[in-house]
Amino acid sequence: MFRPHPSGSIAGTPNSEPQNVQHVSQQGSQRITGKLLATQGYVVGIEVSGSGARQSVALANLDGEILYRVRRPLDYVPDSETVLKLLDEMLADVTxxxxxQDGRILRVGVAVGGLVDSTRGVVRTLYHAHGWDNFPLQDYFAERLDVPxxxxxxxNAAALAEVQRGVGSGERVxxxxxxxxxxxxxxxxNGKIYHGETCTAGEIGHMLVRDDGPACSCGHHGHLEAVASARAIAGRMIGLSVEYPETVAALQQLTGGRTERLTADQVFRLAASGDRVAQHIIDEVHSYLGIALANIVHVVNPGMIILGGSVAKAGNLLVQPLQExxxxxxxxxxxxSLRVVQGSLGSEANILGAVTLALQDV
Ligand SMILES: [Zn+2]
Known part of the structure; x- marks a missing residue:
């Protein structure tokens, strides 16, 4: 079990909260900036996924720059106990x-790949993973590190990072x-995450786009996630290809004989190169994503739609047709005035999002 460092460098007490910094400006007069200097302490960002594929812990300065990072992906779906033990070890390393050298840890931010009640600091559920239902993860880390x-x-975390330090900088909606x-x-x-009444706003993966569609991770059928996620795209490609020898050969070549490693952006590239099976699947992806996003556009009227996650690696093969x-x-x-763009933080968006969460109230 992880405990704060015996030196007490992690532990915080109300009396040791950092104070505003006094600067001497170029004109020589003193002023209070109201902003902390990056040398006054650190924040920790933690990324947790339900699949086990993404566990990472990062130490960042107060400018949000990641100074040190540990990743420990698992190739199986772990239960909560396994993940927390792993995170404890990673935290001990990172902290x-x-x-x-320049202070202590002031806040921890955690980006969770599942349903989260951020008001209560509780994980509602991580689909497919055991032991997370109503887990008080916020208290868990606050107690272990003795910081908020x-x-x-x-x-939500990735979105905040893209708006504060990525391609969404300066955008209102x-x-x-x-x-x-x-x-x-x-x-x-306006720079704030909209959570909704019970913190499920933005769960667009579970929008119904196809009445008779395949099963979703949540148990329902026809949801966007079941037809347009990386897993759905690659799975459908492998499933449909069996009747088309040329496509099977292309998949074998593309993946070095390990088709289970096929990625969604590879399917986009296959489609662009003229493979009919891939084209059919990608047409459907554009179609269902288009339906979901058009419906959202009419409700919230965004100025920018940012596409992130591994499927967004397809770049303009995804973005351009969707914009049209x-x-x-x-x-x-x-x-x-709507712009559809690829996220600028790539696979770093989640961990940078966790760091950005931690910096929210520092
Ligand atoms: Zn669903």
């Missing part, structure tokens, strides 16, 4: 005394779409 902790859904193994989403309005589809499907006034 080692030798790394904390903030937890949120990973799409941003819809973030995280197209990974599952599909997450987030709405950031939205222009076609939506009221002209709703899309006249």
């Amino acid at each position: 080692g005394h030798e790394r904390l 902790c903030i937890i949120d859904n990973n799409a 941003v819809l973030y779409v995280g197209l990974g193994r599952g599909i997450g989403g987030a709405l950031v309005v 589809r939205l222009q076609h499907l939506c009221l002209p006034a709703a899309v006249q």
Whole structure:
């Protein structure tokens, strides 16, 4: 079990909260900046996924720069006990005394790949993983590190990072779409995450787009995640290809004979190179994503839609057709200034999101 470092360098007490910094400006007069200097301490960002594929812990300065990071992916779906034990070990490494030369840890932010009640600091559920239902993760880390902790859904965290330090900088109404193994989403309005009444706002992976569609991770059928997530795209490609020898050969070549490693952006590239099976699947992805996003556009009227997650690696093969589809499907006034863009933080968005969460109230 992880405990704060015996030196007490991690532990905080109300009396040792950092104070505003006094600067001597170029003119020589003193002023209070109200902002902490980056040398006054650190924050920790933690990324947790339900699949086990993404566990990472990062130490960052107060400018949000990651100074040190540990990743420990698992190739199986672990239960909560296994993940927490792993995270304890990673935290002990990341918060080692030798790394904390310029102060102590002030906050922890956690980006969780599942349903989170951020108001209560509780994980509602991580689909497919055991032991997370109603887990008080915020208290868990706050007690272990003896500093305040903030937890949120990973799409919300990634969206906040893209708005504060990525491609969404300066935008007023941003819809973030995280197209990974599952599909997450987030709405950031005037720099703040919109959580909704029970913290499920932005769960666009579970929008119904196809009445008779395949089963979703949540148990229902026809949800966007079941037809447009990385897992759905690769799975469908492998399933449909069996009747097409040329496509099977192309898949074998592309994956070095390990088709189970096929990625969604490879399917996009296959489609672009003329493979008919891949084209059919990608047409459907654009079609269902287009339906979901057009519906959202008419409700929230965003200025920017940011596409993140592994599927977004397809770049313009995803972005351009989607932008065109939205222009076609939506009221002209709703899309006249809408831009659909690829996220600029790539696979770092979640962990940078966790760090950004931690910096929210520092
Ligand atoms: Zn669902």
